[in-house]
Amino acid sequence: MTDLAMPIYKKAENPTDISDKRIERGWNGKIRTAPHSKSNTAIKALMFSLVVITVYAFLTFDYKEIDFADAIMATLQNIKTVFLEPRLTRDTVLGMLYQLFVTFCLGILATIFGAIFAFFCSLFCARNISSPIIGGIIKSFIALIRAIPTVLWVLIFAVSAGLGSVAAVIGLTFHSFAYLTKMYSEAIEEVDEGTIEALRAMGANFWQIVFQAIVPSTITYLVAWTFMRFEINFTNAVAMGAAAGAGGIGFHLFMAGNFYFDLHEMGFLTYVVVIAVIVLESVSTKIKEKVK
Amino acid sequence: MNKAMNQAFRKRKITYTLAFLVVLALYLISAYITEFDLQTGIKAFPEAAKWMSERLIPDAKAWERLPKILDKLFETALLSVAVTVTAGIGAFMFSLLGSKTTGFRGIINQLVRMTAAFFRNVPDVVWAMVLMFSFGQNILTGYFALFFTTFGLLTRSFIETIDEVSASCVEALNATGANFIQIVFQGIIPSAMTGIITWILYMIETNIRSSTLIGILTATGIGYLFDMYYKRIEFGSAGLVVMAIVVLVIVIETISIQIRKVIK
Numbered sequence: 001m002t003d004l005a006m007p008i009y010k011k012a013e014n015p016t017d018i019s020d021k022r023i024e025r026g027w028n029g030k031i032r033t034a035p036h037s038k039s040n041t042a043i044k045a046l047m048f049s050l051v052v053i054t055v056y057a058f059l060t061f062d063y064k065e066i067d068f069a070d071a072i073m074a075t076l077q078n079i080k081t082v083f084l085e086p087r088l089t090r091d092t093v094l095g096m097l098y099q100l101f102v103t104f105c106l107g108i109l110a111t112i113f114g115a116i117f118a119f120f121c122s123l124f125c126a127r128n129i130s131s132p133i134i135g136g137i138i139k140s141f142i143a144l145i146r147a148i149p150t151v152l153w154v155l156i157f158a159v160s161a162g163l164g165s166v167a168a169v170i171g172l173t174f175h176s177f178a179y180l181t182k183m184y185s186e187a188i189e190e191v192d193e194g195t196i197e198a199l200r201a202m203g204a205n206f207w208q209i210v211f212q213a214i215v216p217s218t219i220t221y222l223v224a225w226t227f228m229r230f231e232i233n234f235t236n237a238v239a240m241g242a243a244a245g246a247g248g249i250g251f252h253l254f255m256a257g258n259f260y261f262d263l264h265e266m267g268f269l270t271y272v273v274v275i276a277v278i279v280l281e282s283v284s285t286k287i288k289e290k291v292k
Numbered sequence: 293m294n295k296a297m298n299q300a301f302r303k304r305k306i307t308y309t310l311a312f313l314v315v316l317a318l319y320l321i322s323a324y325i326t327e328f329d330l331q332t333g334i335k336a337f338p339e340a341a342k343w344m345s346e347r348l349i350p351d352a353k354a355w356e357r358l359p360k361i362l363d364k365l366f367e368t369a370l371l372s373v374a375v376t377v378t379a380g381i382g383a384f385m386f387s388l389l390g391s392k393t394t395g396f397r398g399i400i401n402q403l404v405r406m407t408a409a410f411f412r413n414v415p416d417v418v419w420a421m422v423l424m425f426s427f428g429q430n431i432l433t434g435y436f437a438l439f440f441t442t443f444g445l446l447t448r449s450f451i452e453t454i455d456e457v458s459a460s461c462v463e464a465l466n467a468t469g470a471n472f473i474q475i476v477f478q479g480i481i482p483s484a485m486t487g488i489i490t491w492i493l494y495m496i497e498t499n500i501r502s503s504t505l506i507g508i509l510t511a512t513g514i515g516y517l518f519d520m521y522y523k524r525i526e527f528g529s530a531g532l533v534v535m536a537i538v539v540l541v542i543v544i545e546t547i548s549i550q551i552r553k554v555i556k
Contacts, residue, residue: 042554043485050492054377057370061431074426075436082422105322112319147541149501151508151515152534155522156348160339165326170333216304235415242417243508247326250417254509257421270418277413 078263086267090260096249100272103241103248107233109169114176114233115226121177122184123210128193135185142178150175150236154244168246172236176229183229187221188214224291231280238273249273348531357529364514365536367431369544371513372499375435379442380492386443387450388476393459404447412444416502420509433510438499446491453487454480486555493548500541 025031088096124130125138154171161167195213204212215222241250249269256265323330388394390404419437427433458480465479507515514533521530 039555042551043489046489046551046555050373050377053370054374057374060370061367061435063432064430066427066430066432071426071430071432075423078422078425082418102325105325108318108322109326109328112315112322143542143545144538147538147545148534149504149537151505152518152537155518156344156534157336157340159343161332161336165328166332166336169326169328170336211308212304238415239417239505242415243505250415253415253417254421257418257424258509261425263422263425266418266421270414273415273418274410274413278409281409281413 081263082267082270084267085264086271087264088268089262089265090256091252091265096252096269096272099247099249099252100276103237103250104234104276106165106168106172106237106240106246106248107230109165110172110176110233110237111226111230113169113173114180114229117173117177118180118184119222121181122188123214125181125185126188128189128191129196129206129209129214138181142181145174145178148174151240151243154240154246158244163245165247168237168240168244171244172233172240175236176233179232180225180229183225184218184222187218187225190221191217221291224287227287228284231277231284234280235277344531347527348534349528350532350535351528353526354529354532358532361514361517361529361533361536364517365540368500368503368507368514369540371431371434372438372496372503375438375442375499376446376492376495379439380446380488380495383443383446383450384488386447387454388480390447390451391454391458393455393462394472394475394480405451408444408447408451410444411440412448414440416441416506417509420506424510429511429516431512434503434506434512437506437510438502441502442495442499446495449491450484450488453484453491457487458483489555490552493551497541497544497548500537500544504537 121138125135127135150171153174154167157170158164158167161170191214195217196209199209199213237246237248238250238253240246241248241252242254243250245251245254249272253266253269253273256262256269322328386404386408389396389400390408392401396404416437419440420433423433423436427436461479461483462475465475470478503513504515504518507513507517508519509515511519514537518530518533521527521533
């Protein structure tokens with residue numbers, strides 16, 4: 001045994017020795033592996049309150065005297081029908097693929113509009129090229145937009161534009177805009193300060209800086225975030241088709257489920273959506289890896 | 293020098309033009325397929341703004357309904373916390389099996405990831421409608437519909453978090469001969485906790501928004517209240533519901549920002 005190890009060995013002989021201030025010990029003399037800190041206390045307090053809220057929630061929910069076992073059995077039966085016996089009864093495969101394409105296009109439109117607005121807003125939001133006051137105003141505006149769920153935006157616009165693709169696209173655009181502005185401005189804030197300064201010194205104006213320095217150096221990020229938003233928009237477009245009658249495969253899902261009570265057809269449509277989303281997801285995972 | 297620069301600028305101009313044309317083509321095709329009319333869209337903005345400022349303002353009748361709205365709002369908040377916490381606990385255990393860090397490899401790993409992908413990608417709309425048949429207009433319809441999607445999403449996020457932050461720590465514990473339980477409690481939980489909490493807070497927020505949508509579809513909760521007032525053309529009350537949701541989301545967002553500041 002080397003000399004170096006000796007003090008440690010000696011310490012082990014007397015585990016109740018708590019004179020070493022660098023090591024925190026619990027009430028029983030055991031060394032604390034997780035030291036007391038504000039962050040640890042906060043995490044424990046948060047976990048505790050979340051569990052308490054959850055228990056309270058389950059105790060106070062109005063279950064309306066539902067027969068739980070019956071409902072579970074019925075659910076399992078329905079899930080079996082939906083996922084194990086999918087069948088198209090009302091429409092052709094080609095027709096469904098066309099509806100999928102419609103949903104796809106709704107997502108594309110919302111992404112394009114969201115990206116255009118977000119691009120210009122993010123320029124005024126990014127700390128390195130804009131003033132913090134304007135950035136602050138835009139950020140609180142975005143917080144307000146994000147606080148209203150997409151479906152409510154769609155329904156609000158449906159009053160003036162009517163239920164359909166216009167209301168759906170506008171409604172979807174709001175959250176895309178909010179999301180992309182945040183992501184774009186974060187990407188822009190990463191741009192090398194030197195490049196911007198050099199262009200400024202040369203007398204370049206704001207738009208020259210934007211198109212000659214900022215866009216070229218952030219374009220991979222901008223494209224990646226835009227595509228990731230498109231993936232989200234596609235899923236949201238399915239939901240909006242169902243909830244707000246915006247057309248596409250979501251609307252057909254809603255009709256199959258709530259109107260024709262045709263679980264077989266619902267299953268088929270669900271599989272179409274799931275496959276489409278998984279394809280989009282795998283593309284965006286690849287993009288994410290590249291960006292990282 | 294000048295020539296080379298001009299060429300570079302010209303090349304960039306061509307790239308910008310091409311990108312613009314591609315986006316334009318995408319727009320035209322999509323607008324044609326979905327019968328989207330830009331003019332109607334642009335006109336809708338001032339109309340919607342006018343409508344919102346005139347009709348969406350809560351009237352006396354709406355304020356009378358405030359207790360009922362707050363009751364449903366509270367229920368929605370409780371629901372999204374309950375869903376996120378229960379799904380989070382399940383997702384955490386599940387993600388231990390799906391993470392490469394914990395040493396489960398091959399088939400179990402793949403199986404967990406596929407299950408998570410399935411739950412994540414089946415739209416919550418579908419869950420809501422399937423559950424609607426068996427549970428009816430019950431809060432449990434909303435609970436399970438949100439649960440499945442949340443579970444799938446959190447499983448993937450937890451796997452990513454664990455693989456990202458716990459790998460080196462688990463390797464060190466492995467070297468000391470720690471067993472699985474010790475690795476989980478001494479290695480993974482402490483190191484991944486911050487990430488896990490961030491995801492849970494994010495999901496609570498998301499679930500409040502999603503529960504509005506589910507509520508509209510399954511006639512439960514705050515979503516149903518909005519839908520009912522909206523369809524009865526009692527826009528003042530619908531407006532109050534929107535405001536209540538906005539306040540709730542912003543309160544939860546503020547709380548989670550504060551929490552994230554402390555636990556960093």
